[in-house]
Amino acid sequence: MSLKKITIQRERIPNTDEYPFSIPSIRSFQEMEIINNVTFFVGENGSGKSTLLEAIAEKCGFNTAGGGRNNYYNLHASESELGYYITLSWLPKITNGFFLRAESFYHFATHLEEIDDDTGFTNYGGRSLHHQSHGESFLALFLNRFKGRGIYLLDEPEAALSPQRQLAFLRILHDLASKDESQFIIATHSPILLGYPNATIYNFDEGEISEVQYEMTNHYQIMKGFLNRRDQYLKELFLEEDD
Incomplete structure (x- = not known):
């Protein structure tokens, strides 16, 4: 691994009552040890997981609108406020990598379309990402752009992936993390x-960031409970609506 620790420089923050520093998990955050090549951030929407992931991307020098160090394009509200106040500890430092924002991937694909020369799609399978389905374009990115030793920051990659393609992504993840020693930090809702x-999972709920085991995540428990007792879940859900 290369990225070892994420630390917040809390003494430099001018006002902790303003967003994003007012998010409970960010307000209580001090430092995070990265102990595996694959780390997951989980939590409800608004819990701060994407905010911290974006800050890491900012500190890595990646385009926070989505992309790597050499993708220059602008997207409204893509700048990371938190990124100015965190420190990344490396051993050794690596510069190769990519930041995937599922919500702005369309804009990244458009950026590639606008590159003047013919090299825009060389690292993406040689085909326009706009000429593929959403899921196909994500897999094209994973298969062709993610190579060698690097750090890859992914914000909800499952957004475009069917369950079958999520399994395909797990194989890509395994090959890169185990053979090429790539490092992944992934914010996800996908069980x-x-x-x-053997991944590390950090939970951003409950007002703090804490490590949690897979079977103890809400994502696993809710999905398992629904699949095992679907009729009961739906009955209780619809009764609540009727009330």
């Missing part, structure tokens, strides 16, 4: 992706 063996 399939969270099932990757």
Whole structure:
């Protein structure tokens, strides 16, 4: 591994009552040890997981709108406020990598379309990402752009992936993390992706960031409960609506 620790420089923050420093998990955050090649961030929307992931991307020098160090394009509200106040500890430092934002991937694909020369799609399978389905374009990115030793920051990659393609992504993840020693930090809601063996999972709920075991995540428990007792879940859900 290369990225070892994430630390917040809390004494430099001018006002902790303003967003994003007011998010409970960010307000209480001090430092995070990265102990595996695959790390997951989980939590409800607004819990701060994507905010911290974006800050890491900012500190890595990646385009926070999505992309790597050499993708220059602008997207409204893509700048990371938190990124100015965190420190990344490396051993050794690596510069290769990519930041995937599922919500702005369309804009990244458009950026590639606008590159003047013919090299825009060389690292993406040679085909326009706009000429593929959403899921196909994500897999094209994973298969062709993610190579060698690097750090890859992914914000909800499951957004475009069917369950079958999530399994395909797990194989890509395994090959890169185990053979090429690539490092991944992934914010996700997917219990399939969270099932990757021996990964570290950090939970951003409950007002703090804490490590949690796979079977103890809400994502796993809710999905397992629904699949095992679907009729009961739906009955209780619809009764609540009727009330």
